[in-house]
Amino acid sequence: MPIKTEPFYLNIGPQHPSTHGVFRLRVALDGEVVVGVEPIIGYLHRGIEKLAETRTYTQTIPFTDRLDYLSSMTNNLAYCLAVEKLGGLKVPERAEYIRVIFSEIMRISSHMMAVGFFLNDLGAMMTPVLYMWREREKIMDMFEMVCGQRLLYNYMRIGGVSQNLPDDFMPAVKKFLAEMPKYIDEYDQLLAQNEILLARSKGVGILSKDTAIGIGASGPVLRASGVKWDIRKMDPYSIYERFDFEVPTGDTGDCYDRYWVRMLEIRQSVRILEQAIAQIPEKGAVCADVPQFFRPPRGEAYGYLEGPKGNIGFYIVSDGSIAPYRLHIYPPTLINITALSDMVIGWKVADLIIIFGSIDVVLGEIDR
Template sequence: MTTEIGQGITVDRTGETGAFGGELLTVNFGPHHPSTHGVLRLVVDLDGEQVKRIKPVIGYLHTGIEKQMEALRWQQGVVVTDRHDYLSPPINNLAYALAVERLMGVEVPPRAQALRVIMCELTRLSSHLVWMGTSGLELGAMSMLMYCFRDRDTIMDMNEEISGFRMHTSYIRPGGVFADATPRFLDMLDRFTAKTMTKNVDEYEALLTDNPIWRRRTIGIGRLSAEDAKVLGATGPMLRGSGVAWDLRKAMPYSGYENYDFEIATSDLCDCYGRYLVRIKEMRESVKILRQALDRLPDGPINVDDRKMLPPPREELETSMEAVIHHFKLFTEGYSVPPGDVYVAVESGRGENGCYISSDGTHKPRRVKFRSASFVNLQALERMALNHFIADMIAIIGTADTVLGDCDR
């Protein structure tokens, strides 16, 4: 029921009576709101200040990525995958690359796998850092943003060193990776994992873990029981924060994750604070994985040896006619992928990031579908925010860590 209260201003009233005798009031929140982590819009029914119902309205960042990929050749699709979950580009690349590789029946060499793991873990770190910085900012810990982005910038510098680009690296491609790690990159990674990051995670914990304001804003806020989390399909820190030890890196290992020694971070608190603890622990585990990957980085090629899939090296082009033909074919027509359907899921900073590909045997995909963690995790929002104050919704949206690019695609 819409009531006009004058000057063209209207108020939506549901007509229901709340627990305190007043009417429920429908309030719009977003899509332009500083704490919605993108362009999320929520239509909230309030009883006084208590949240009684939440209806997320999504699609404000719908980019048509899946449809766009049907118009792009297999190797061009990588560029678009970068941009759907823009806080973890290499992990999106990996899901797509693994799916294409599974259809083609190829396996990348060990060095490429290790480099993929390195890039994915660096991305997980930077994604969690952005989460912690912005969530801290929203709950009043403003300095967190400055500290977290300092470390994120170090990761961006590493991205730039290895791929030439800060954010959307397109580094992981079907058939391998874009370029080999430079000595400077390995040097930076060594310094980052041995000193910088271990020290800085301690610093973040010192700033937040025992911070009374942070604890009061997060402990007991946004409870999500393990059953609810499973029923609603939550994955990633949302699920692990509810005490369920489910991590695709352990449950269905890919890219050689089974060879690394790390633990699944969980917390039984089931609230915003628990999800925060999970992310802190994951950052430590990521540093551990990076350390192991760096110490055991195998030598060898970084791409599959298949001229039908990847372009020949530059120097071959000047001496071999065949190489020129391969080069020409790859960059005009691309390669074709055998017909079939495949679903590959990887663990991103937000949860299960899956890529479903249907191929009809041509040089472009017939259908690409992303199972994005943000979209599914958003379902749990109402369950978490029910009967909380509207101010606590900020903490709850924050720890749900939805990326709207990932959600709307």
């Protein structure tokens, strides 16, 4: 005689056990197997899109820091690209190189957090994170040297960057780049062949190529599924067409591939940085002449770039005044998290945590 059963609903969060932010997952369970998952978001909503409507174009830049707070520089840059497209501004050569240098350092830093906390979710409590934070501290020292803070940089400006590089910066970044490949080898020695990592993540949470394209995923989540799509290559913004680098892709789209693609991207970022450091002009302006109350012409513009988490875009509608009429933010992790239910159904609760960790979400960006 069949026994009547019904799913058991479990709330994970609002304070998620592995705290990627204030996030709630309503999971339907059959025993220990996940049969349904519903992400409930909005706990960190601050209304940044609405705040921008009552602020000038420059005043919105500090708020873009607070979207994806682990990659503030690329958020700043995406917003500035959109405003520059709207106003038809030209950025000085040296500022373009500084922007590329900081985007790539930011990508290294963000991927380290992503990989570290993915392993933290997996049960490697804090050890890999601390290996990666050793280098992240050095990166944050360099950010502090240039723009005065360690998390919320507010460095990019419309038409360039806020300040020139200090004299100590170039020797520091050269030393960092010389050491970095050695450290990446160290992470690989610690993790790449680790049996526990392989057993827990190989073949777990597969996101197929078609689903990844179908939901509009971007960044390492898309590339791990085997799609060779990187805006730096496909639609080069800033000066990315001048650099020689590869777009690493995965084969199956499981959690291990998402981890491995990030590690390969760190190596490619180091490659781009080496070229940018060699090519950067010694002298020159770092910001175009833009008034404090910048009034772009009426119209609309969409600025987007390949951030560490994926395609981040800013859509701005201008009515010719000092404030945007409407600002819309296209957040990569909100789009990527829609793939969660495709990935987790059929897996156990323990796998749910690592699949969620492998997407690399930042709730500041999802809720905005």
